[in-house]
Amino acid sequence: MNQKLLQQLKPESVEVEIIRVEVTQAAGVEESELDEMWSYVGRKSNPRWLWHAIDRRNGKVLAYVFGRRKDQVFLQLKKLLEPIGIKKYCTDGWGAYERHLPTESHEIGKRKTQRIEQKHLRLRTRIKRLARKTICFSKTEEMHDLVIGLFVNCYEFGSSVLKQKQSI
DSSP states (O other), rough: HHHHHHHHHHHGGOOOOOOOOOOHOOOOOEEEEEEEEEESSSSEEEEEEEEEETTTTTTOOEEEEEEESHHHHHHHHHHHGGGOEEEEEEEEEEHHHHHHHGGGEEESSSSTTTHHHHHHHHHHHOOOGGGGSOOBBSHHHHHHHHHHHHHHHHHSSSOOOOOOOOOO
C-alpha cells in the first residue's frame, strides 16, 4: 500500500472500493519469487530499490516496498508477506534472504526466479524512470515511490488508485 499517497489525500475526495481476496491467497501461496530492482533518484549515487514478491503460479504481485538494499527494507517486505502464508520462497543469492528466511522453505537459484526477472524487464520497458540509461528520472524519493507505486497498483492489482468525483 502506498502510505505516502494516502497521507496526502483528502478524505472527501477518496472513494473506497473493497475487494475480496481470492480464496487461493487465503489458503496460502505454494511458491513465491522475491527479488529487488535497482533504480535511482536524482543521480546514480542515490540508489533506490523496489523489493517485491510474486506468486510463481500466476505471476501476480503479492507485495512490494521501496528503500535501500538493506536488511531492514527486506524485513518490511517479509512482514507484508506473513499473512499470505507462503510455503516456499525462491530467491537469488542475496544475503538478506539467506539471513532472514527459514532454510527449509528457501530455495536459492536463478532457475526459479525467471518470472520475476521478466517482470523487471516489463517494468523497465513501461516506466522510463527504471531504465538504466535514461534522461527521465525522479528528483525526490517521494515522487519516485508514488509514480512506481501507482503503476504497480494500477497494472498489477487492477485497481485505479485515484478516481475523480463527478459533479452533476
